[in-house]
Amino acid sequence: xxxxxxxxxxxxxxxxxxxxxxxxxAPHWQRYGVYLALxxxxxxxxxxxxxxxxxxxxxWTTVLIFPVGTYILLAVGLNIVxxxxxxxxxxxxxxxxxxxxxxxxIGTSYGWSFWPTVLLGIFLASxxxxxxxxxxxxxxxxxxxxxxxxxxxxVRITANNTDSIGGARGITNVPHPEPIFGxxxxxxxxxxxxxxxxxxxxxxxFSVRLNKSRVGRAWAAIREDEDAAxxxxxxxxxxxxxxxxxxxxxxGFAGTIYASKAxxxxxxNFPFILSATILAAxxxxxxxxxxxxxxxxxxIAWLPERFRFLSxxxxxxxxxxxxxxxxxxxxxxxxxxxxxxxxxxxTGGMGAMGAEVAGPDSEASAEVTK
Numbered sequence: 001x002x003x004x005x006x007x008x009x010x011x012x013x014x015x016x017x018x019x020x021x022x023x024x025x026a027p028h029w030q031r032y033g034v035y036l037a038l039x040x041x042x043x044x045x046x047x048x049x050x051x052x053x054x055x056x057x058x059x060w061t062t063v064l065i066f067p068v069g070t071y072i073l074l075a076v077g078l079n080i081v082x083x084x085x086x087x088x089x090x091x092x093x094x095x096x097x098x099x100x101x102x103x104x105x106i107g108t109s110y111g112w113s114f115w116p117t118v119l120l121g122i123f124l125a126s127x128x129x130x131x132x133x134x135x136x137x138x139x140x141x142x143x144x145x146x147x148x149x150x151x152x153x154x155v156r157i158t159a160n161n162t163d164s165i166g167g168a169r170g171i172t173n174v175p176h177p178e179p180i181f182g183x184x185x186x187x188x189x190x191x192x193x194x195x196x197x198x199x200x201x202x203x204x205x206f207s208v209r210l211n212k213s214r215v216g217r218a219w220a221a222i223r224e225d226e227d228a229a230x231x232x233x234x235x236x237x238x239x240x241x242x243x244x245x246x247x248x249x250x251x252g253f254a255g256t257i258y259a260s261k262a263x264x265x266x267x268x269n270f271p272f273i274l275s276a277t278i279l280a281a282x283x284x285x286x287x288x289x290x291x292x293x294x295x296x297x298x299x300i301a302w303l304p305e306r307f308r309f310l311s312x313x314x315x316x317x318x319x320x321x322x323x324x325x326x327x328x329x330x331x332x333x334x335x336x337x338x339x340x341x342x343x344x345x346x347t348g349g350m351g352a353m354g355a356e357v358a359g360p361d362s363e364a365s366a367e368v369t370k
Contacts, residue, residue: 016334046193057308061189067301069196070258075281075297076203076290077250082279083288084211085243086223087137088145090275091152094132095125095248097270099255101159104171104265114177118256125252126245128155133244137237140226152275160267170266174259185260192261199257203250207290210246219243220338223288284325285333292334299333 023031044050051060074096081089102121106112136147160168176185183191210216218239221229230236259265277300285296303321307314325333331340 129248
């Protein structure tokens with residue numbers, strides 16, 4: 001008889017997996033009840049009594065905007081590329097930078113309104129994704145990762161050497177968004193938090209609808225086996241390019257909001273390590289599973305802030321926690337059933353990205369342990 005999900009050979013039963021399975025079979029009224037509770041929680045999250053525990057050494061509302069909210073928004077966008085389409089992108093920070101520089105340069109030089117400029121930043125980031133993807137998406141795995149890493153560095157170095165957008169000095173006095181519905185964006189961080197929350201909800205709804213569509217099914221086929229998908233008639237290049245463009249759009253969206261809150265931006269705000277951090281959030285939370293990705297981004301952003309009192313040791317402890325998590329639960333905090341099965345079959349939980357790792361139940365793993 002085949003072992004059940006609770007069999008130790010399968011890794012044993014995990015409460016998080018049980019919660020995921022309950023959610024998969026939950027009736028609509030329970031789902032909407034959870035959605036309502038999450039909305040209420042998000043609305044009261046900036047409360048001082050919450051911040052006194054969550055971030056005693058920093059302004060909690062500001063932390064919720066950056067890094068927490070920004071990381072979540074970026075992780076949802078990167079999850080489309082990495083989690084849904086199975087492509088390893090190490091230069092995602094480039095699109096974040098393009099969105100930020102779009103608003104900062106146009107807002108300071110031409111005095112445009114923030115709200116239409118957001119759309120321009122999203123558009124330019126999307127076009128950049130197409131420009132990057134068109135010549136490179138025929139590459140796979142490590143080769144694609146190297147190219148995207150290079151693109152991220154090209155954008156940062158270009159910004160550093162372009163005097164028309166501030167060069168190494170950056171751009172100062174980036175304007176705040178104009179008041180909307182009587183809400184002022186100036187000294188109070190709370191309006192920025194609710195703007196970021198609105199952006200996250202909007203992107204989540206868009207991502208979920210997209211994943212349940214024909215496009216999402218095509219991405220799943222490409223992630224699992226690109227050659228088989230192409231043989232079955234899936235235009236793999238077109239759908240991979242679409243994933244890159246949509247992920248870039250969300251990165252640009254996050255960049256415009258970040259620049260308007262930061263007031264000052266410069267090239268060093270967009271290092272490679274930020275791309276690696278967002279990728280770590282996606283993998284830690286459970287690549288391909290949106291709730292897991294959000295949890296992973298929250299943890300990655302919040303933990304260093306919570307333990308700021310430990311000074312330089314907080315990063316050491318944070319890295320140790322990540323290594324421990326990947327050793328004990330490599331599929332992430334809250335993986336989907338499908339991605340967990342992929343990990344067991346030896347694809348590293350991310351599809352065929354050139355980083356295939358034998359899963360605990362794969363044939364390769366059994367041979368190694370003989």
